Amino acid sequence: MTGTPLDSKNKNEPEECCNRPAHLKNPYCMEIRIPEDDWFYEKFNMKCQDFVRAFPGIRPGCRLGSRIPFNTLTGVIDGNTIYGVTENFARHLRSGYDGTMRMNPVFDKYGLKELLPPKVDIPEEGCVRLNKSQYCFE
Numbered sequence: 001m002t003g004t005p006l007d008s009k010n011k012n013e014p015e016e017c018c019n020r021p022a023h024l025k026n027p028y029c030m031e032i033r034i035p036e037d038d039w040f041y042e043k044f045n046m047k048c049q050d051f052v053r054a055f056p057g058i059r060p061g062c063r064l065g066s067r068i069p070f071n072t073l074t075g076v077i078d079g080n081t082i083y084g085v086t087e088n089f090a091r092h093l094r095s096g097y098d099g100t101m102r103m104n105p106v107f108d109k110y111g112l113k114e115l116l117p118p119k120v121d122i123p124e125e126g127c128v129r130l131n132k133s134q135y136c137f138e
Helices: 087-093
Strands: none
Touching: none
């Protein structure tokens, strides 16, 4: 897993590469052109897919070499992929009681375990929803 920071100039909004004039494009934009006869994407009338390269990271020892992506997640098994990369997000995931995380007890009445809280703030971000009543977990 990686956590690549987004461009702060865009207020961390996803970058649009395909529908922007060349002089307004982020230099990290490398859109992917979709062939007109693509059997999958033709259903969605997609001719281009946005792709933004990760910010370049610094190689160990500041050595020259191939480009490596900047990664905000650590390689240490510290749970940052579960508990959040930033302090604000980590606090958001916690209940504030007895060191536990926020949970959704929706199935308690059936004697089942609690679920993680649903992602309701921006439900489409990083989530594939089959219908509007389904949510991904935070």
